[in-house]
Each structure stands twice: as structure tokens, then as C-alpha cells.
Amino acid sequence: xxxxxxxxxxxxxxxxxxxxxxxxxxxxxxxxxxxxxxxxxxxxxxxxxxxxxxxxxxxxxxxxxxxxxxxxxxxxxxxxxxxxxxxxxxxxxxxxxxxxxxxxxxxxxxxxxxxxxxxxxxxxxxxxxxxxxxxxxxxxxxxxxxxxxxxxxxxxxxxxxxxxxxxxxxxxxxxxxxxxxxxxxxxxxxxxxxxxxxxxxxxxxxxxxxxxxxxxxxxxxxxxxxxxxxxxxxxxxxxxxxxxxxxxxxxxxxxxxxxxxxxxxxxxxxxxxxxxxxxxxxxxxxxxxxxxxxxxxxxxxxxxxxxxxxxxxxxxxxxxxxxxxxxxxxxxxxxxxxxxxxxxxxxxxxxxxxxxxxxxxxxxxxxxxxxxxxxxxxxxxxxx
Numbered sequence: 001x002x003x004x005x006x007x008x009x010x011x012x013x014x015x016x017x018x019x020x021x022x023x024x025x026x027x028x029x030x031x032x033x034x035x036x037x038x039x040x041x042x043x044x045x046x047x048x049x050x051x052x053x054x055x056x057x058x059x060x061x062x063x064x065x066x067x068x069x070x071x072x073x074x075x076x077x078x079x080x081x082x083x084x085x086x087x088x089x090x091x092x093x094x095x096x097x098x099x100x101x102x103x104x105x106x107x108x109x110x111x112x113x114x115x116x117x118x119x120x121x122x123x124x125x126x127x128x129x130x131x132x133x134x135x136x137x138x139x140x141x142x143x144x145x146x147x148x149x150x151x152x153x154x155x156x157x158x159x160x161x162x163x164x165x166x167x168x169x170x171x172x173x174x175x176x177x178x179x180x181x182x183x184x185x186x187x188x189x190x191x192x193x194x195x196x197x198x199x200x201x202x203x204x205x206x207x208x209x210x211x212x213x214x215x216x217x218x219x220x221x222x223x224x225x226x227x228x229x230x231x232x233x234x235x236x237x238x239x240x241x242x243x244x245x246x247x248x249x250x251x252x253x254x255x256x257x258x259x260x261x262x263x264x265x266x267x268x269x270x271x272x273x274x275x276x277x278x279x280x281x282x283x284x285x286x287x288x289x290x291x292x293x294x295x296x297x298x299x300x301x302x303x304x305x306x307x308x309x310x311x312x313x314x315x316x317x318x319x320x321x322x323x324x325x326x327x328x329x330x331x332x333x334x335x336x337x338x339x340x341x342x343x344x345x346x347x348x349x350x351x352x353x354x355x356x357x358x359x360x361x362x363x364x365x366x367x368x369x370x371x372x373x374x375x376x377x378x379x380x381x382x383x384x
Contacts, residue, residue, distance in 0.1 A: 006050075038082050045082075049075040110134040110141050124155040142179050145169040146186070159194050163187055181217035184208050185224075196238065198231045216319050219283075226277065226284035267298045285312050285322065302337045306330060324360045327351050328367065339374050 049072060057068035112134065118127035131148045138144060145165055153162035166187050170180065184204045191201035205228070208221035271294060277287040288308055296305035312318065313326050328351075331344035348371075351364035 042079060042082055045075050045078050108138075110138045110144055112144065112147060115147060119151065119155070124151060127151055128156065140172055142169065142172070142175065146183065149186070153190050153194065157194075159190060162190065177212055177215055177217050180211060181208050181221070184211075185221075192229060192234070196234050198229050198234055202228055214317070219317060219319060222281070222283050223286060226281035227286065267294060270294060271299075283315070285315075285318070288312055289326075296333060296337070302333070306333060309333075320355060320360070323354065324351055324364075327364075331367070331371070335371055336374065341371050341373050344371050 053068055053071050053075065057072065112131070115127050115130045115134070118124075118130060128148065128151050131144055131151065135141060135144050135148065146169070149162040149165040149169075152158040152165065166183050169175075169183055184207050188201040188204035191197045191204065202225065205221050205224055209218045209225070212218045212221075271291070274287045274291040274294065277284050278291070281287075289312060292305045292308035292312075294305075295301040295308065309326055309330050313323055313330070327347055331347040334340050334347060335344040345368045348364040348368045352361040355361050
């Protein structure tokens with residue numbers, strides 16, 4: 001019986017050691033030297049337990065109960081400390097898997113913290129090399145490609161190289177609309193800033209309207225084209241003369257100064273300028289909104305201002321946020337200019353009809369509850 005128990009003990013011990021070795025070789029990255037050191041420590045503890053403590057406990061009596069059992073518990077405690085990571089993995093991890101899905105490892109992602117550190121330190125060649133190293137592992141990463149283009153254009157004075165990176169990026173599949181617009185707008189900015197080439201910049205923005213037709217990005221590109229910089233504007237910026245600052249006048253605070261009213265703007269010239277912009281681009285909503293404000297606030301042509309605003313609201317394809325803002329502006333003018341609360345509520349109700357079950361519809365409902373007619377005092381104060 002004693003021989004069978006000894007064989008069973010050694011069999012279980014060797015099986016446990018073999019399993020731990022297999023687990024280490026297949027699932028962990030711990031150095032082999034440290035692992036075998038732990039195996040040797042465990043063998044010493046198990047040998048002490050098998051040849052010293054077990055026979056002592058078998059003798060029975062008070063000595064076996066009060067000395068042998070605590071020593072055996074101490075051996076198991078030492079083994080638990082030595083193999084704590086493995087025990088945690090097999091005892092605690094299954095419990096955690098009941099609440100968290102740990103079966104799918106996270107997708108690998110590129111890291112650019114070291115790239116940003118090198119850029120801030122002024123080591124631009126090393127930053128470029130680091131970005132290229134990450135792109136070799138993740139060639140379809142949009143952020144990494146734009147970082148590389150920015151380093152070439154803004155820090156290495158290599159605009160052709162940066163534009164080539166952007167063109168290569170635009171050939172990637174499954175690019176989002178915002179990514180395409182970002183890349184082309186960035187290329188346009190660099191054409192204006194570094195090459196001072198307004199025509200090349202305009203072509204980049206026009207590509208957005210072609211590639212992304214019918215999207216909000218195309219609408220914003222149209223607005224940018226309507227107010228795009230011309231070669232004459234760039235030439236004036238390049239040839240701008242420094243402003244000469246006159247000599248500081250002493251004791252200026254002790255002198256009386258006559259109040260001079262500011263020059264009133266030529267509202268007729270401003271109207272012509274805005275009309276010219278709309279003639280060149282009928283979808284220039286910035287110019288049309290400025291024209292509506294000019295009619296309401298300067299000319300006091302209230303009906304014409306509301307008409308211009310209505311054109312903006314009813315033009316197909318306008319961004320949702322802008323339509324909501326224009327409807328709120330129209331309701332505000334209807335209440336303040338005409339004291340017509342019902343018309344203002346009807347205008348806000350259009351938001352609920354156009355965008356039901358949205359945050360904009362909820363805000364419109366709240367605004368409708370707070371619309372109030374203007375009191376006589378407020379009306380008289382406004383007229384003054």
C-alpha cells in the first residue's frame with residue numbers, strides 16, 4: 001500500500017509539472033530560465049512535503065495534528081505563491097468570462113505616440129521613418145497616411161511628396177466620405193499655403209463636388225468655391241505693406257477727445273456685392289443669409305429678408321443643421337418684427353414636420369412653449 005501511494009504521488013506530481021511546462025510553452029511568454037527555477041523551488045517544497053511531512057502526519061497523535069498539518073498547509077501556501085499567476089488564470093479567469101467576453105482578442109492598431117514625440121522634438125526624419133514603419137504594418141491606415149503627408153509638406157518642404165501620399169490615399173478602398181473630403185481640403189490648403197497656386201487648390205475642392213455629389217461634404221465644398229481665394233487676392237497678401245505705427249502721444253489720457261461717429265457702411269454697395277456673389281453661385285448660402293440680414297437690419301425690408309431666408313430653407317439638399325437654424329431665425333424675426341406669435345409657432349412646427357422624432361424637433365417644441373408676444377414697453381424701446 002505504501003508503494004502504491006508513493007507511485008501515485010509521484011505520478012500526480014510529474015503530471016502536474018508536465019502540464020505546467022506545456023502551458024508555459026504554449027500560452028505564456030515568460031522566460032524559460034525563470035520558469036525552470038520555479039519548477040526547482042516547487043520540487044524542493046514537494047520533496048519536503050512527501051518525505052518529511054507526510055510520514056510525520058501518518059504517525060497520528062497530537063504531534064501530527066498540531067505540527068504536521070500546519071506544515072503541510074505552509075507547503076501548499078508556498079506553492080500557491082510560486083504559481084499564483086497560473087492559479088489566477090485558471091480559477092479567476094473563468095469567473096470573469098461570465099461577465100466579460102475575453103474570447104476575441106482586440107484588433108491590432110497602429111501607434112503614433114512615438115511619432116508625435118519625435119515631431120515635437122524636431123527630429124522630423126526620424127518621425128517620417130517611424131510613420132513609414134507603422135504604415136508597412138498597416139498600409140490602409142488613413143490617419144498614418146495623413147500624418148506622413150503633413151510631415152512631408154509642413155516640416156520637410158516636400159509638397160510634391162505630400163500630394164503624392166494624398167493621391168495614393170484616395171485610391172484606398174472603403175474610404176469614408178469625411179476622409180475623402182478631409183484629404184482633398186488639406187491638399188487645397190497646402191496648394192494655397194506653400195505653392196500659392198489658387199487654381200490647383202480650386203481643382204482639389206471641385207473634386208469633392210464630383211466624387212461626393214449629393215452629400216453634405218459636396219455642399220460645403222460648393223460654399224468654399226463660392227468664396228475661394230483668387231490669384232489676385234494671393235498677390236495682394238504676398239505684397240502687403242507693413243503698417244507704420246505712429247509715435248506714441250504722451251499724456252493722451254489727459255486730453256479731451258471729440259466723439260466721432262463711425263462711418264456708416266454703404267448698404268447699397270454691400271447689397272450689390274452680395275448680389276454679385278449670388279449671381280456667380282446661386283447656392284452660396286452664406287451670401288444669401290448675409291443679404292437677408294442686410295434687408296432686415298439695415299434696409300428694414302422685412303418681407304424681402306424673410307423671402308431670402310425662405311429660399312435657403314426650401315432649397316433641396318441643404319444640411320439639416322442649417323435648415324433648423326434658419327427656421328429658428330425666421331420664427332425669431334416673425335415674433336420680433338411683426339409680433340406674430342402664431343406665425344412663429346407655425347415656423348417652428350415645420351421643424352417637427354421635416355425632422356420628426358429628432359433632437360431638433362424636441363428643441364422646437366420647447367421653443368414654441370416659450371414664444372411670447374412683445375410687450376408695448378419692449379416694442380417702444382425697440383423702435384427707439
